[in-house]
Amino acid sequence: MDMSDHQAYLKLLRELGGCLDRLGELSEQKAQTVRADDLLAMDEVLKQEQVLSLSLRGLEQRRMKLLAKLELTDVPLIELPGRYPAELEDEAKRTVEDLRNTYKVFRARADMARGLLELNLHQIDKMIIAAGAHPDDVGAGYELPGAEPPKNMKTDFRA
Amino acid sequence: MGSIGTFDGFTTARLGIYAAQHGLNVTGNNISNLNTIGYTRQRIDQVSWKTGGNDMYRSPYDVHMGSGAMVTSVNQIRDPYLDIQYRTVSSKVGYTDTWLSGIKNITQTLDEVGKGDASNTNDKGDGILYAQLLEIQRMLMQLHNNPDKANDTLVRKSAETLCQLFNTYAGKLETERKDLDKQFTEELSSVNEILTSIRDLNDSIRKAEICGDNALELRDERNLKIDALSQYMHIKVEYTMEDVGAGKQVEKLTISLGNANPDADVHTDETVLIDGIYGAQFRIKQVPKENPNYDPNQPFSPTNLMYLDENDQPCKLADAAMVNDPHYTMEVTNLVDSKNVLPKNHNEINAGRPITLADNDLYGSFQAMRELLTEKGEFATQADVDADPNATIKRGFPYYQMSLDLLARQFAQVYNELNQGVLLDEEGNELQSLTGTIEELESYGVKLNQAEGTAGGFGDGYYVKDGIFVGTSVHDPCDLNKAQISVDDTVDEAIAKIRDKVDPNFGKNPDGSEASDADKLASLKDFMSQHGVNSNNVDTEKITLPGPIEVGGPLFSNGNYGDDVENITASNISVSHSWSIGDVKVIPKFKVLFDGDVEDTTQNTNIDHMISKIEEALVYNPQDLDPDALSTKLFKGSFNDMFNDMGTTLGGDERIHTTNLNTHYSQAVDIDTRRDGVSGVDLNDEAMNIMMYQKAYSAACRMMTAIDEALDRLINNTGLAGL
Numbered sequence: 068m069d070m071s072d073h074q075a076y077l078k079l080l081r082e083l084g085g086c087l088d089r090l091g092e093l094s095e096q097k098a099q100t101v102r103a104d105d106l107l108a109m110d111e112v113l114k115q116e117q118v119l120s121l122s123l124r125g126l127e128q129r130r131m132k133l134l135a136k137l138e139l140t141d142v143p144l145i146e147l148p149g150r151y152p153a154e155l156e157d158e159a160k161r162t163v164e165d166l167r168n169t170y171k172v173f174r175a176r177a178d179m180a181r182g183l184l185e186l187n188l189h190q191i192d193k194m195i196i197a198a199g200a201h202p203d204d205v206g207a208g209y210e211l212p213g214a215e216p217p218k219n220m221k222t223d224f225r226a
Numbered sequence: 227m228g229s230i231g232t233f234d235g236f237t238t239a240r241l242g243i244y245a246a247q248h249g250l251n252v253t254g255n256n257i258s259n260l261n262t263i264g265y266t267r268q269r270i271d272q273v274s275w276k277t278g279g280n281d282m283y284r285s286p287y288d289v290h291m292g293s294g295a296m297v298t299s300v301n302q303i304r305d306p307y308l309d310i311q312y313r314t315v316s317s318k319v320g321y322t323d324t325w326l327s328g329i330k331n332i333t334q335t336l337d338e339v340g341k342g343d344a345s346n347t348n349d350k351g352d353g354i355l356y357a358q359l360l361e362i363q364r365m366l367m368q369l370h371n372n373p374d375k376a377n378d379t380l381v382r383k384s385a386e387t388l389c390q391l392f393n394t395y396a397g398k399l400e401t402e403r404k405d406l407d408k409q410f411t412e413e414l415s416s417v418n419e420i421l422t423s424i425r426d427l428n429d430s431i432r433k434a435e436i437c438g439d440n441a442l443e444l445r446d447e448r449n450l451k452i453d454a455l456s457q458y459m460h461i462k463v464e465y466t467m468e469d470v471g472a473g474k475q476v477e478k479l480t481i482s483l484g485n486a487n488p489d490a491d492v493h494t495d496e497t498v499l500i501d502g503i504y505g506a507q508f509r510i511k512q513v514p515k516e517n518p519n520y521d522p523n524q525p526f527s528p529t530n531l532m533y534l535d536e537n538d539q540p541c542k543l544a545d546a547a548m549v550n551d552p553h554y555t556m557e558v559t560n561l562v563d564s565k566n567v568l569p570k571n572h573n574e575i576n577a578g579r580p581i582t583l584a585d586n587d588l589y590g591s592f593q594a595m596r597e598l599l600t601e602k603g604e605f606a607t608q609a610d611v612d613a614d615p616n617a618t619i620k621r622g623f624p625y626y627q628m629s630l631d632l633l634a635r636q637f638a639q640v641y642n643e644l645n646q647g648v649l650l651d652e653e654g655n656e657l658q659s660l661t662g663t664i665e666e667l668e669s670y671g672v673k674l675n676q677a678e679g680t681a682g683g684f685g686d687g688y689y690v691k692d693g694i695f696v697g698t699s700v701h702d703p704c705d706l707n708k709a710q711i712s713v714d715d716t717v718d719e720a721i722a723k724i725r726d727k728v729d730p731n732f733g734k735n736p737d738g739s740e741a742s743d744a745d746k747l748a749s750l751k752d753f754m755s756q757h758g759v760n761s762n763n764v765d766t767e768k769i770t771l772p773g774p775i776e777v778g779g780p781l782f783s784n785g786n787y788g789d790d791v792e793n794i795t796a797s798n799i800s801v802s803h804s805w806s807i808g809d810v811k812v813i814p815k816f817k818v819l820f821d822g823d824v825e826d827t828t829q830n831t832n833i834d835h836m837i838s839k840i841e842e843a844l845v846y847n848p849q850d851l852d853p854d855a856l857s858t859k860l861f862k863g864s865f866n867d868m869f870n871d872m873g874t875t876l877g878g879d880e881r882i883h884t885t886n887l888n889t890h891y892s893q894a895v896d897i898d899t900r901r902d903g904v905s906g907v908d909l910n911d912e913a914m915n916i917m918m919y920q921k922a923y924s925a926a927c928r929m930m931t932a933i934d935e936a937l938d939r940l941i942n943n944t945g946l947a948g949l
Contacts (some may be wrong), residue, residue, distance in 0.1 A: 095889075102896070146621065156860065167619065168882045175318075175886040179893040182311060186900055189307050 073155050076133045077162045079126065084169040085164075086123050091173035092118065094180040101183045232940075234293060235933035241294030242926030245272050249919035250298045256907045256915075264450035266302040266905045268442060273298055280668060302442050303739050306465075308901040309449070313456035313463065317484070317590035318890040320457035324594035326883040328406060332626050333876050335398045355395075356546070356866040360389045363840045366812075370833040373669070373814040381812055382801055385781065389799045392634045396627065402598065403623040410595045413458065417592065418507045420455045424448055425505030426564050428479050432468075432503060435476040452481065460484035460589035461499070468502060478502040486589040494855035495556050495587035504561035504569050511555040511582060553613070554596045556583045585613040598622040603875075607854040618857065621879060627796075629860065629872050632851045634796040637865055638782035639850075640839050642791055644832060645781050647811070648774040650817045657818055661770040671777035671813040673804075711754075721819035724753065779810035812836070840865065 072189040093116050100109035134140050142150055144167065248270050259265040265862075275296040337353075362384045369377040427448040434441035455461060461484050468478035480501050487495035499506050515534045524530050533546035557580040562568055569575060586594070601620035602610065605628045610617040647669060649657040660667065664674055709727045711720045721733040731738070732753070733746045741749065784794045785804040791802075804810035814830035845862045848855035861871045 085776065098892075143615075145616070156859065164619065164878075168878065171882055172885050172889075175889040179889045182893055183896055186308075186311065186897065190900070193305075 070152060070155070072133065072136055073151060073159075076130075076137060077155070077159060079130055079133060080166050083123075083126050083130065084166045086119060086126060087166075087169045087173040089123050090119050091169075091176040093119065094173070094176040097180040098176075098183050101180070101187060148225070232937070235936075236930060238292075238294035239926050239930035239933060241275065242929065243297040243923060245270070245297050246923035248272075248300075248918045249915065250923065252300055253912050253915040253919060257909070257912050260907045264446045264453075265907065266304055266442070266446050266449070267907050268300050268302055270297050271299045271301055272296060279775065288818040299440060300442065300916055301440065302445065304449075305901065305903055308897060308904060309452075309463070312894065312897045312901055313453065313461060314484070315890055315894045316453060316456040317458075317460040317486075319887065319894050320459075320591035321589055321594045322561045322883050322890055325598065326880065326887055327882045328594070328598035328622065329876060329883060331402050331406075332399065332623065333873075333880060335402055336395070336626075336873060336876070354870075355388075355391055355869055358384065358391055359840050359865055362388060363837055366497075366833055366837045369812060369814070370830050370837065373812075373830055373833065375808070375811070378811045386801050386806075388637075389782070390653055392630070392799050395630055396634075396795065399623065399627050399630065400797065403627070406595060406599055406623065406881070410599060413592065413595065414508055414510070414660075415456065416672050417458050420451050420458075421499055421505050421507060422868055424451050424455070424479075424481065424500050425503060427451065427638050428500065428501045428505075429564055432470075432476050432478075436474065437472055448479070455481070456590070458592040460486040462496075483583075483587055486593075487586045488586055489584070489586070492584050492587065494581055494583050497581050497583065497587070498561065498575070499558065501561050501569075502577060502901040503563050504575075506561050506579075507559045509559060509580075511551040511557050512548040513551045514543055515549045530777040553585075555585075556588065556596075557581065558583065599624075601625060602628060602855075604857040604860045605848045605852055605855045606857075607852070608856060613855060617874060621875060626872060626876070628848070628851055629797040629846075629868075631797075631866050632846050632848065632860065633865060634799045635794045635851060636844060636846060636868075638780075638791065638794045638799055640778040640844070641836060644836055644839070645778040645813050646776075647778060647813070647816050648776050652817060654817070656774045658773045659770055660773070660775050660818060661707065661768050663766065663768055667769060667771065668811075670775075670818060671811060672771065672775060673777070673779060673809055717743070717750055719751055722745055724750075777816070778813040781805050781810065781812070832934045843867070924944055 093112055097109060097112045097116070100106075100112055134142075139147065139150055139164075144163055147163050148156050151159040252270050254266050256267055259576050270432050272295045274292045275294050275612035276290065277293045362381065365377070365381040365384045369381050382528045427444055431441045431444050434444065452461070452463060462482050464480045466478050466480065467475040470476050478501075480498060482498045483495050485495050497506075517532055517534050517540050519530075520532050520540070521530055529540055531540035531542060533541050533543055535541040535545050536547045538547075560568060560572075560576045560579045585592070597620055599622060601617065601622035601624065603625035604618060605625060606617040614620070634767075649660060649672075651657050660670070660672070662670075668674060675841065709720075709723045711723055715723065724732045733741050733749050735741050735745075778789045780789050782794060782799055782805075783791055784798045784800070786800040786803055786806060789802045789804050802810060813832050815832045817831070841864050843863050844865075846860040846868055848857050848860050863871065
């Protein structure tokens, strides 16, 4: 097997980390716009987020292809360094660790932004109910927290 | 026309006054508690009161009117959604905050020892450990140029300082770990106290509710306790209605673990902690105390048993002392009430208890403390990974302690190996023999000890190697070596060996009878003297040693009382006893050129190796420390790189947890602010309420006056025409 494929995959993981990093920063910005009740700014952030989400999806597709090429499709991220050639093992370990850490930070920031948005939506719900609407008629307007994304759009960083 | 009671108006006005007064009182109570922690804003619930039913023969022209306002209850203003959100985030804050605090303690410890005196460090941020390694390197260079005893002593002193640094690091880390262990035990008590308080509050609230009181102040107290509990672990809080008979229902609070385990097949993470008036407690699982000296390869014996009893003596399982599980596995006990009585449906709700929680069932500060105390990162074993798939990337105190141990062990191992071997000739083959004076032989690292008046009365002055007397080149040492006389032999034993191997008549009179003890000793000394072994000329006479000639010995051991090189750690690494008393020295080289006949001017290559090892990249294998560890490579680099890598790892973890803590904390503040907006006392609102209730009160009083005047008119001034 070509060693360059292994290196290419690590490069891809670093790109993925960069993308998650930017998404995390956008989540922070989104939270700031929510706190400032600045809908226009939030709209701008959401547009940027959408662009990044698309590139994330592109990266994910590339990742799946490369994984298949490396015959590592079912290997969890945490076990990746152990399956790498010895000379790239250290680099793989660092890359995987960086990506996992980036994901942890992104996850926390994204949860925070989502939580904040949900708080505001909850407040709107209350206002609508207070205005006389029936509680059953008040839809949250967003997916429930338990909803899972389609499997092909999911990356299991928890391994 | 409706029927109007003559004095109804008074009642209506009076109820208005009551309602307004209640309102004023509640508003006053809110203002009084403006700064009370955990106080929830109260408000009165009032309804319009109407008396009487519908008359059967009610006139269509009859009009029913309300009879005033009734205050039905005083309530709190809370938003359960915000409570749930706050408590979820609170556990995240608790988790990251505790992790961060633990990491900072480790950083502080490593920095405190690592940075040391500024004069010992360089401007690259390298600490005193590196400075000490460089010092050893410098001393080795001096030894390389002049491999004498004085320079060997200087190297040893430097090595002793390095060992002390390792010992100090390890000691401080262990102290921090023990402090955390103590803190965990204290926090465990706090959690159990909170659970007990909530259970007891539930009981009080229940009783109050049965009597018709909402017990709002008790609820505030309970909410504070629940908030506090949510920092320790992820919890789920549920309110249901409980039938207490006679058609009466009261609220029941249930608290369970909040499904924190990512493994969907695990259900112990939903264990009920509080069920109304019943509450459970946490405890650390108790396990039998293991005997660290138990050797499974040896048969069982009174000293080789698996466990230790209360007096730390080896024993069987049945007699073993019980101690806290080293993995801090948690158990949840039975649900009992305040009198320690089990519920009536005990078999149902306490089924399977005590429940042993899985490794990831908790979240919050409790879990963070457990992880800090147990997680070993790359040193994790299969059992650790089975319990937590992410065990290899979680690094608590054990990881840093084991990394330091591995560094110390690697260092000792490298230099011990370099300092032991056999002498070689110029071709690199084992030297067949070596001749020289004691001093010359010792310069090659040959270990020759003086016998110290051991058994047999040989006295001081005899030189021995590995317990056997060595001869000199003047006399053939073969007979002595053949006899294998040891310093530990008694005179009779030594004579027996000589009779057996060399001369069957040794120590006998000419007639074949046994000589006296004094004659035997004299014969033995003569025999040894004839073979060149005596205490008078060993310093000047040359000794020939047969090959293979083992030289050197361990430089480092697991304590200064011996030369044991097994299980060296950062806490016990020491200069070996033999090196410290001069029996072992740094071996300058293993090759003996020209068989010692010509002065050797070649380089001291072994010291070169030792010098180069300071900067050489080595692989650190966790299995060298723990054979059960899954990972085979922790790091590759020099000793200093390895130490720096610990700092880098620590820094990375600190950065992640700091970022996450800021994120979670800002979210918690956001939610708490909203919660305060709903449940907190707002002075503007209360000022408005004061005015409103004051006006209502005045109006009700004015109404009473108006009715009084009206009735006065009716009673005293109606129908008086003509009087």
